Amino acid sequence: MNDVYDYKLGIIWQDVQHRRIVEIIKELNSNPEVDYQSIQAQLMFYVEDHFDTEEQYMHRFAYAKTESHIKEHKTFISKCDEIAKTCLVDDDLISTMSSYLHDWFLNHILVVDRELAVFLITRGPDNA
Numbered sequence: 191m192n193d194v195y196d197y198k199l200g201i202i203w204q205d206v207q208h209r210r211i212v213e214i215i216k217e218l219n220s221n222p223e224v225d226y227q228s229i230q231a232q233l234m235f236y237v238e239d240h241f242d243t244e245e246q247y248m249h250r251f252a253y254a255k256t257e258s259h260i261k262e263h264k265t266f267i268s269k270c271d272e273i274a275k276t277c278l279v280d281d282d283l284i285s286t287m288s289s290y291l292h293d294w295f296l297n298h299i300l301v302v303d304r305e306l307a308v309f310l311i312t313r314g315p316d317n318a
Contacts, residue, residue: 197299199307207240208299215291218284226284230274233291237266244306251313253306262302266294 197212198205214233218224241263248256273287 199299199304201307201310203243204240204303204307207236207243208295208303211236211240212295215288215295218291219288224284230270230287234267234270237270241267244303247310248306251310253309255305259302259306262298266298269294 197208199208211233214229214236218226218229218233241260245256245260245263247253248259253259269290270287273290
C-alpha cells in the first residue's frame, strides 16, 4: 500500500483509524515471520471499531448511503472470515488476505469513505 497519508480524507477520527488499519495490513505484508493469528485479531478489532464508528455517524446524520455502506462492511467481514477458514497454509492465507485487504481498502477508502467524509464535512466542523 502506498503511504497512508495518501488516504487522508479530512475527518480526523476516520483518518486516524484508516492509518492504524493500513499499518496492520503493511505489517502483514512485510514480515515473513508474522504471527498471523495475532495480526488477524488486531485487524478485525480495529476494522470492527472503525465500521461501528462510521455507522454511528451515518445514522446520526441520516446519511443517504448508509445501507449500501453497511452492506460493504458486512461483506468485508464475511470475506475475511471466509479467507481465514478456507486457506490451510499460513503463507497462502497471508497472500490471499493481503491481496484482498489491499484491493478492498483502496476502493473503500478512496471511494466509499471519501463520499462519507465529504458528507460529514458539510454537516459541520465538529464532525472533522
